[in-house]
Amino acid sequence: MVTVLACALLWVVLVLPDAVDGLSLGAFLRVPVEGLLVVALLLVLPARARRPVALLLGMALSLVVLLKTLDLGFSAVLDRRFHEFYDWSYVGLGYAVLRVWVGPTGARVALVAVVVAAAVTVSLLVPATLRVQKVVASHPRTTARVLGAAGVVWVLGALTGLQVAGTPVASAATARLVSDHAVSLVEDSRAGTSFARAIDDDPFADAGEDLLAGLEGKDVLLVFVESYGRAALTEPTIAPGVTAVLESGTEELGEAGFSARSAYLTSPTFGGSSWLPHATLQTGLWTDNQARYDQLLAADRLTLTSAFGQAGWDTSFVLPAVRTGWPEGQAFYGFDELVGGDDLGYRGPELGWGAIPDQYTLSEVRRTLLDQTDRRPVMAQVDLVSSHLPWPPPPPLVGWDEVGDGSVFGCMPGCGRDPAQLEGMAHVRERYGESVRYVLRTLTSFVASHPDPDLVVVLLGDHQPWTFVTGPGPGHDVPVTIISADPEVLDRVDGWAWSEGMRPADDAPVWRMDAFRDRFLTAFSGRGP
Known part of the structure; x- marks a missing residue:
C-alpha cells in the first residue's frame, strides 16, 4: 500500500x-x-x-x-x-x-x-x-x-x-x-535592454507646436474604469444588463448633445495590476510586467499627460485609492497636481475597495477642476474604482446637487458592510455586473447632467476581471469610448472605424493598448483642414 x-x-x-x-x-x-x-x-x-x-x-x-x-x-x-x-x-x-x-x-x-x-x-x-x-x-x-x-x-x-x-x-x-x-x-533577464531601446525610440519626442491642436480649448478626461473588460459585454449572465446601460447611456448622451464612438483595446494585463495598462496607454509602450514598469518610471518618455501639459493644459491625476504622495509618478507622467483619496474631502462611509464611491469622485472633479473660472483647459486622468473586487453592493445614484461631502451615502445599502461578507461565489458575476452598471450610469449622468460642449471624455477599462467572472479563455480586450459634443472632434477619429455609441459592436476594431497614444496624438495634432 x-x-x-x-x-x-x-x-x-x-x-x-x-x-x-x-x-x-x-x-x-x-x-x-x-x-x-x-x-x-x-x-x-x-x-x-x-x-x-x-x-x-x-x-x-x-x-x-x-x-x-x-x-x-x-x-x-x-x-x-x-x-x-x-x-x-x-x-x-x-x-x-x-x-x-x-x-x-x-x-x-x-x-x-x-x-x-x-x-x-x-x-x-x-x-x-x-x-x-x-x-x-x-x-x-x-x-x-x-x-x-x-x-x-x-x-x-x-x-x-x-x-x-x-x-x-x-x-x-x-x-x-x-x-x-x-x-x-x-x-x-535580457528584456531590459530591448525595452530601454523602445523607451528611447519615441516618434513624438520632438513634437511640434501643433501638438494636440485638434483639442484646443477642450477639457479632456481620461477615465479608467476598474475591471471593465469585454466579458461585461459577452458573458451571458452579465452582458444583458451592461449593454442595456450602454444603450440607454448613448440615448441620454444624445439628448444632451453628445455623441460617442467605441471599440476595443487589448490590455497588457488581466485581473489586476491596473498601473500596467495605465502606463501602457499613456506611453505607447507595452508594459506588461512590474520590471518594465519600474524601468519605465525611471526613464524619460512622453506621456499623454505630459503632452497635454506641453500643449498648454492644466493636468491632474485623480486617484481616489491613493492615500500618500507619489513624487516618482508625478515626475514621470508630468501631471501638475495629484488628487488622492485624502484630498477629495470625502466624509461618507467606506464603500468597497476604494472606499470612495465614484459619484463622489466625479462630483469633486467637476467642482474642483471643471467648474473653476479663469483657468486653462483641463486634462485629467480619473480612476473610477467602485467596480474593483470584491464588488460589494454600490450605492444608488443621488442628485448631483445632493452629493455634498459624501455624508449622504451614509444611509445607502451596503454602508458599513464588511466587503468579505459576501453571498458566496455563486453570485460573484451578478455583483460584478451590478458594479459595472453603477459606474457606467454614473459617468453617463455626470456628462449629461451638465452638458459642456467643450468636454471630451475617453472612457475605457483597464483590464478584464478575474476568471471566476469571465470563465476560461476570455482574452484581454477592454471597451474604449470617446465622448464629445463637438462633431469636429469625432471627425478626426472617423478613420478609426469605431462603432457609434457607447457599446462597441462585436466586430469593432481591436487595437493593442500601446497603439492608442500614437494614434491619438496623430489624430488630434495639427490644425486640420
Whole structure:
C-alpha cells in the first residue's frame, strides 16, 4: 500500500496541470514520460548512486509542485504563467487582495495553509521518491516489464493522438513546464535592454507646436474604469444588463448633445495590476510586467499627460485609492497636481475597495477642476474604482446637487458592510455586473447632467476581471469610448472605424493598448483642414 501511494503521489505531481482550464479528470489519466524516464534512470544507475539521485529528484519534484501551484494561481487571477524574474512582488499584493476578499483572519489561515502544504509536499515527495527507488532496486525485472509496457502505451498515444476524456494520453507537460520557465527566465533577464531601446525610440519626442491642436480649448478626461473588460459585454449572465446601460447611456448622451464612438483595446494585463495598462496607454509602450514598469518610471518618455501639459493644459491625476504622495509618478507622467483619496474631502462611509464611491469622485472633479473660472483647459486622468473586487453592493445614484461631502451615502445599502461578507461565489458575476452598471450610469449622468460642449471624455477599462467572472479563455480586450459634443472632434477619429455609441459592436476594431497614444496624438495634432 505504501508503494502504491508513493507511485500515485509522483504520478499526480507529474500530470498536475499548470493552468486552471486544464484541470479535468482526463488530466490525471495521462502517462507522464518524465515518470518513465525517472524510473529508467533509477533502474540503470549503480546501486550506490540510486539513493542520492532519488533524494535530488524528490527535491526537484517539490520545486515542480511549487511552479505548478504558482502557475495555477496566476492563470486563475492574471490569465498567464508565473515569471520568476519579476513576479515575486505579487505575493504581497495577492495577500493584500485576499485580506479584502476573505478578511484578515481568513487570509492568515490561507497563508498558514499554504506554508503547511509546502512543508507537507516536501516531506511526502522525498520519501515517496526514495520508496520508488527502493522498489526499483528490489524488483528490477518486474520494474523493467512495467516500464516497457507503460512506454509502449506512451509511444502509441503520442503517435496516434489517443485521448481520454478529451486529454492526450501521452504527456510531457512537466518537461515543457520546466523548459518554458527556464526559457522565460533567460528572456526576462535580457528584456531590459530591448525595452530601454523602445523607451528611447519615441516618434513624438520632438513634437511640434501643433501638438494636440485638434483639442484646443477642450477639457479632456481620461477615465479608467476598474475591471471593465469585454466579458461585461459577452458573458451571458452579465452582458444583458451592461449593454442595456450602454444603450440607454448613448440615448441620454444624445439628448444632451453628445455623441460617442467605441471599440476595443487589448490590455497588457488581466485581473489586476491596473498601473500596467495605465502606463501602457499613456506611453505607447507595452508594459506588461512590474520590471518594465519600474524601468519605465525611471526613464524619460512622453506621456499623454505630459503632452497635454506641453500643449498648454492644466493636468491632474485623480486617484481616489491613493492615500500618500507619489513624487516618482508625478515626475514621470508630468501631471501638475495629484488628487488622492485624502484630498477629495470625502466624509461618507467606506464603500468597497476604494472606499470612495465614484459619484463622489466625479462630483469633486467637476467642482474642483471643471467648474473653476479663469483657468486653462483641463486634462485629467480619473480612476473610477467602485467596480474593483470584491464588488460589494454600490450605492444608488443621488442628485448631483445632493452629493455634498459624501455624508449622504451614509444611509445607502451596503454602508458599513464588511466587503468579505459576501453571498458566496455563486453570485460573484451578478455583483460584478451590478458594479459595472453603477459606474457606467454614473459617468453617463455626470456628462449629461451638465452638458459642456467643450468636454471630451475617453472612457475605457483597464483590464478584464478575474476568471471566476469571465470563465476560461476570455482574452484581454477592454471597451474604449470617446465622448464629445463637438462633431469636429469625432471627425478626426472617423478613420478609426469605431462603432457609434457607447457599446462597441462585436466586430469593432481591436487595437493593442500601446497603439492608442500614437494614434491619438496623430489624430488630434495639427490644425486640420
